[in-house]
Amino acid sequence: MDVLNLIGGRWAEGEGEEFADTNPARPAEMVARGRFASAREVERAVAAAREAAPGWAATPHHARAAVLLGAADIVDREAGAWGAELAREEGKTLPEAVAEVRGAARILRYYAGEADRESGEIYASPRPGENVLVVRKPIGVIGMITPFNFPIAIPAWKVGPALSYGNTVVWKPSSLVPLLAYRLARALTDAGLPAGVLNLVYGEAEAGSAIVEHPGVNAVSFTGSTAVGRAVIARCGELGKPVQTEMGGKNASIVLADADLEHAAEQVCLGAFRSTGQKCTATSRLIVASEVADELLERVVTRASRLVVGDPLEAGVEMGPLVSSAARDRVSAGVVRAVEEGAKQLAGGAFGDREGWFAPPTVLDLPGTGVEFWHTELFGPVLGAVRADGTEEALGLANLSDHGLSAAVFTRDLGVALQAVQRLEVGVLHINSESAGTFPYVPFGGTKQSGFGPKEQGRAAREFFTQTMTVYLGAPRERA
Numbered sequence: 001m002d003v004l005n006l007i008g009g010r011w012a013e014g015e016g017e018e019f020a021d022t023n024p025a026r027p028a029e030m031v032a033r034g035r036f037a038s039a040r041e042v043e044r045a046v047a048a049a050r051e052a053a054p055g056w057a058a059t060p061h062h063a064r065a066a067v068l069l070g071a072a073d074i075v076d077r078e079a080g081a082w083g084a085e086l087a088r089e090e091g092k093t094l095p096e097a098v099a100e101v102r103g104a105a106r107i108l109r110y111y112a113g114e115a116d117r118e119s120g121e122i123y124a125s126p127r128p129g130e131n132v133l134v135v136r137k138p139i140g141v142i143g144m145i146t147p148f149n150f151p152i153a154i155p156a157w158k159v160g161p162a163l164s165y166g167n168t169v170v171w172k173p174s175s176l177v178p179l180l181a182y183r184l185a186r187a188l189t190d191a192g193l194p195a196g197v198l199n200l201v202y203g204e205a206e207a208g209s210a211i212v213e214h215p216g217v218n219a220v221s222f223t224g225s226t227a228v229g230r231a232v233i234a235r236c237g238e239l240g241k242p243v244q245t246e247m248g249g250k251n252a253s254i255v256l257a258d259a260d261l262e263h264a265a266e267q268v269c270l271g272a273f274r275s276t277g278q279k280c281t282a283t284s285r286l287i288v289a290s291e292v293a294d295e296l297l298e299r300v301v302t303r304a305s306r307l308v309v310g311d312p313l314e315a316g317v318e319m320g321p322l323v324s325s326a327a328r329d330r331v332s333a334g335v336v337r338a339v340e341e342g343a344k345q346l347a348g349g350a351f352g353d354r355e356g357w358f359a360p361p362t363v364l365d366l367p368g369t370g371v372e373f374w375h376t377e378l379f380g381p382v383l384g385a386v387r388a389d390g391t392e393e394a395l396g397l398a399n400l401s402d403h404g405l406s407a408a409v410f411t412r413d414l415g416v417a418l419q420a421v422q423r424l425e426v427g428v429l430h431i432n433s434e435s436a437g438t439f440p441y442v443p444f445g446g447t448k449q450s451g452f453g454p455k456e457q458g459r460a461a462r463e464f465f466t467q468t469m470t471v472y473l474g475a476p477r478e479r480a
């Protein structure tokens with residue numbers, strides 16, 4: 001399958017280097033191919049987005065919403081086929097991949113619904129006959145840079161609000177997952193999106209940085225690793241450009257002594273191993289009350305060892321490969337280092353014992369929080385456990401991280417749950433469910449080194465994708 005760049009309403013092969021998108025379960029198998037956009041093409045994409053911006057902003061919100069609804073119908077109709085493509089290019093299992101595609105359609109519908117909701121505020125004025133209006137306007141051209149791990153859902157949760165609120169977009173998806181980016185952009189143009197409103201440019205870091213740097217890009221929405229996100233924030237700061245970044249996590253699940261241990265073990269394993277641990281909200285740290293630690297770990301290890309790992313398209317497979325050889329090498333090296341630092345490997349095994357970028361579901365009993373594993377996001381199916389004495393210590397350990405994306409707490413005690421709400425430094429907290437998972441209608445994003453700027457999803461998205469204008473609307477004086 002050939003994928004194309006979209007610039008100013010024209011689909012065209014890029015002028016840059018050729019790239020190949022391969023199946024991480026069968027690296028010899030090509031999923032898609034194409035060419036990166038050249039620097040000149042990124043320029044043209046920004047120019048096209050600028051040219052389209054006034055017309056799109058002036059298009060009635062309901063007409064913009066109609067395009068999103070049309071695209072959502074296409075995405076839903078194709079969910080089975082595109083889910084299989086997603087599984088082949090990214091490596092998550094087919095059911096997860098199909099659910100992601102359907103999730104993208106749902107997100108587009110949610111943001112189409114913004115046309116029906118209130119979009120500003122009105123205040124009284126102390127001056128006779130005057131009202132104060134707060135109106136929301138688009139920002140202009142949004143630069144979007146997206147990661148590999150949700151090839152259609154994350155782009156949809158940026159494109160949806162950006163377009164609904166009247167912005168135009170230049171989007172660089174991860175070069176590891178070009179096919180689903182192409183599918184989403186096609187759905188939008190097939191649904192009637194005017195030329196130049198969305199521009200898709202393939203490329204790597206250089207293209208991302210060209211978008212950040214371009215003076216014609218008014219704001220940047222980035223999702224990816226903390227290292228790249230911080231560089232994007234720094235540069236946008238220098239350029240005085242609004243920026244929103246959703247970045248890495250080192251998410252903890254806390255299992256307290258009164259928890260339902262079978263349920264907790266099941267949820268911890270879902271959080272750690274679903275999507276091969278390649279979710280920003282995946283559970284990678286397990287903090288367990290000392291009294292129940294051995295019992296819980298035994299249940300977790302039993303589940304981890306029984307997981308069916310294999311080709312994500314095969315029925316019954318519960319965990320696919322990592323996205324690339326580089327990812328597999330990074331995760332494998334992280335496990336080796338943890339063991340060298342004193343971790344006991346309770347579940348896991350050899351990396352690289354079969355074709356494809358597979359990693360075994362791995363559980364480590366950590367010697368403490370001083371090890372590199374505790375502080376570094378590995379982004380793979382690896383769970384590291386420590387023991388805690390009491391709720392206070394467990395919550396303190398969870399906060400012992402530069403990251404603050406999500407956490408899960410397992411307890412039957414409502415008071416303890418409320419204590420966790422007070423104490424934990426995260427953007428998303430699950431009580432008695434796994435650390436991963438989001439609903440499109442509520443805010444999503446992290447604190448500390450996991451997120452910067454306004455949150456995404458739900459109505460929170462409009463804080464980034466719109467700007468307010470405060471209008472003092474005085475009544476005209478009567479003619480004399």
Ligand code: NAP
Pocket residue numbers: 145146147148149150154172173174175176203204205206207208209212223224225226228229231232246247248249279280281377379405445446450
């Ligand atoms: P990544 O390596 O940081 O890449 C993210 C995007 O940035 C890609 O499109 C990448 O392009 C591009 N990029 C790389 N260097 C750049 C630069 N110097 N300037 C501008 N753009 C640049 O992240 P990833 O490996 O794709 O995704 C995994 C990471 O994302 C994990 O850390 C995960 O926790 C995080 N994540 C966070 C959230 C959240 O909502 N908090 C959600 C999902 C993922 P290429 O890769 O094509 O070179």
